[in-house]
Amino acid sequence: MKFFISQDIIKSSFLETLQRDCGEKVSHCYQCGKCSAGCPISFQMDYLPNQIMRLVQLGMEEQVLSSKTIWLCASCLTCTTRCPREIDIAEIMDYLRRRAYQKQLIPLEETEIPLFNKIFLRNIEMFGRLYEMGLIGMFNLLSGEFFKDMSLAPKMFLKQKIGILPHRIKNLKELREIFKKSGKLAKAKRDRLLHPKLIFLNLSRKVIGKIERLK
Amino acid sequence: MKYAYFPGCSLHSTAKEYDISSRAVANALGIELIEIPDWVCCGATPAHLTLHLLSLALPVKNLLQAKKLGNYEVATCCAACFSRLKIANKFMEDDPVHKGKVEEVVGAKYSGEVKVRHFLDILVNVFGLNNISERVSKKLNGLKVACYYGCLLTRPPEIMQFDDVEEPHLMDDLMKAIGAEPVSWPYKTECCGASFSLTKTDIVLKLSQDILQMAYDAGAEAIVVACPLCQSNLDLRQSSINKKYKKHFHMPIFYFTQLLGLSLGIDPKKLGFNKLIVNPSKALSAIA
Numbered sequence: 001m002k003f004f005i006s007q008d009i010i011k012s013s014f015l016e017t018l019q020r021d022c023g024e025k026v027s028h029c030y031q032c033g034k035c036s037a038g039c040p041i042s043f044q045m046d047y048l049p050n051q052i053m054r055l056v057q058l059g060m061e062e063q064v065l066s067s068k069t070i071w072l073c074a075s076c077l078t079c080t081t082r083c084p085r086e087i088d089i090a091e092i093m094d095y096l097r098r099r100a101y102q103k104q105l106i107p108l109e110e111t112e113i114p115l116f117n118k119i120f121l122r123n124i125e126m127f128g129r130l131y132e133m134g135l136i137g138m139f140n141l142l143s144g145e146f147f148k149d150m151s152l153a154p155k156m157f158l159k160q161k162i163g164i165l166p167h168r169i170k171n172l173k174e175l176r177e178i179f180k181k182s183g184k185l186a187k188a189k190r191d192r193l194l195h196p197k198l199i200f201l202n203l204s205r206k207v208i209g210k211i212e213r214l215k
Numbered sequence: 216m217k218y219a220y221f222p223g224c225s226l227h228s229t230a231k232e233y234d235i236s237s238r239a240v241a242n243a244l245g246i247e248l249i250e251i252p253d254w255v256c257c258g259a260t261p262a263h264l265t266l267h268l269l270s271l272a273l274p275v276k277n278l279l280q281a282k283k284l285g286n287y288e289v290a291t292c293c294a295a296c297f298s299r300l301k302i303a304n305k306f307m308e309d310d311p312v313h314k315g316k317v318e319e320v321v322g323a324k325y326s327g328e329v330k331v332r333h334f335l336d337i338l339v340n341v342f343g344l345n346n347i348s349e350r351v352s353k354k355l356n357g358l359k360v361a362c363y364y365g366c367l368l369t370r371p372p373e374i375m376q377f378d379d380v381e382e383p384h385l386m387d388d389l390m391k392a393i394g395a396e397p398v399s400w401p402y403k404t405e406c407c408g409a410s411f412s413l414t415k416t417d418i419v420l421k422l423s424q425d426i427l428q429m430a431y432d433a434g435a436e437a438i439v440v441a442c443p444l445c446q447s448n449l450d451l452r453q454s455s456i457n458k459k460y461k462k463h464f465h466m467p468i469f470y471f472t473q474l475l476g477l478s479l480g481i482d483p484k485k486l487g488f489n490k491l492i493v494n495p496s497k498a499l500s501a502i503a
Contacts, residue, residue: 040405040406040408040422041406041408041418043421044415044418072415072418074366074406074408074409074410074411074418075260075263075264075366075410076366076367076370076406076409077366077367077370077371078366078370078404078406080370080371081370081371081372081380088371094263094264094267097264097265098264098265098266098267101265112414112415113411113414113415115414116261116413116414117260117261117264117265118261118265120259120261121258121261121262121265121266121269124255124256124258124262124273128253128255128256129224129227129254129255129256130224130225130228130256130259132228132229135413136413139413139414143414148413148416149413149416152451155451155492156229156451159489159490159492160231160490161228161229161230161231161490162228162229163227163228167227169253169254169255170253171253174276175255175276177322178269178272178273178276178320178321179269181272181319181320182266182268182269182272182320183266183269185268185316185319185320186266186267186268186269188265188266
């Protein structure tokens with residue numbers, strides 16, 4: 001992997017901002033690669049976790065925030081537990097995802113994960129507890145995979161493992177206040193669930209995929 | 216023994232049998248579980264990926280609800296809820312900046328005083344294995360099980376303080392105490408892909424296939440879990456795994472509470488065995 005790194009990038013404040021905001025010393029990383037060796041998802045990533053650490057050290061924000069890796073991290077914390085330099089790598093991945101949200105960077109690939117997170121949280125805000133039917137239905141609809149996991153549905157219904165109607169908690173007002181206030185305090189922009197660009201990207205990708213498979 | 220009980224969303228839907236069997240076991244052992252009134256979702260993975268403050272505020276709201284019940288510790292069965300509640304407590308104890316913000320959001324003072332324990336930890340470390348083995352009426356002799364802990368039960372060790380982080384043994388000890396035979400295998404804390412179950416199903420199928428294969432190779436007849444996400448990935452998706460990887464797994468995935476309940480002589484109908492997708496009757500009938 002070759003990159004051209006300009007002076008501006010090396011002198012950018014990305015590393016300092018990250019270290020200040022999440023309190024993790026990425027500069028301590030000496031590239032032993034233990035995080036990548038233990039990572040269960042590394043086989044799908046474009047940059048390995050240790051490579052992300054190096055890119056952060058070099059201030060290469062754009063590469064990091066547009067990588068697939070930050071979205072594919074499963075938060076299993078294997079890297080965090082094993083890091084000999086005691087860097088909480090999973091927390092850094094969390095931070096990078098939150099930063100990508102904040103900058104409203106929509107990844108061109110791996111769009112399903114941010115979409116899922118959004119629908120999940122909207123679901124909680126609405127009912128207080130997870131309403132699986134709503135989550136799955138909404139996710140399938142917006143991700144363009146309308147019939148995904150349909151074959152599992154009859155089993156789930158027969159075993160009464162999934163409810164048809166949501167369970168609403170009593171004190172929804174207080175809960176919604178928590179959502180509102182934490183968004184405000186964290187200065188997070190409230191993003192629309194139905195993001196036209198995101199939906200267009202998802203659907204077109206699905207259609208192209210189908211056509212390619214037909215060929 | 217009384218605990219404030221936080222079931223979590225999964226235990227009210229996809230993991231009903233975990234809830235049913237945990238309550239039955241607690242009842243049989245004289246542990247009282249008082250469900251936290253009007254609890255809300257802990258926010259799970261999507262919250263901490265999206266808004267850090269929210270991922271702390273939701274668990275804290277639940278812990279405040281638990282505090283109203285009286286001076287009880289919180290018991291939870293879901294590994295993800297356990298992790299989120301523990302992490303929130305850690306922040307409220309040690310991090311004055313986040314503590315201030317969370318208190319502003321939930322509108323109440325809280326400094327991590329409500330302690331959180333996993334139900335497995337309560338059974339093994341508080342109730343005690345000796346007490347359990349005294350009450351066992353039907354030993355599960357001959358059942359070879361692979362105890363699968365998953366990611367979030369033990370990690371990160373300095374916050375969870377649950378068990379050995381690379382080689383946990385609480386569940387193995389419990390299984391030995393009820394007469395089952397835990398196999399030695401290296402995938403105890405591997406990840407099943409948990410939160411990607413809907414979004415990245417291919418990854419989940421691959422990771423879960425590896426876990427099933429490893430358990431099978433180690434000679435296990437069943438896998439025992441303590442996390443609703445691990446269970447649903449290994450159980451519900453087992454047929455898809457067989458189809459995709461051309462395998463013939465027929466590996467029942469039990470919750471540890473189901474097997475414990477069985478050994479305590481609780482009616483199997485009250486332990487939710489009928490809700491498992493992979494039919495467990497063959498493994499259960501093999502018990503001598």
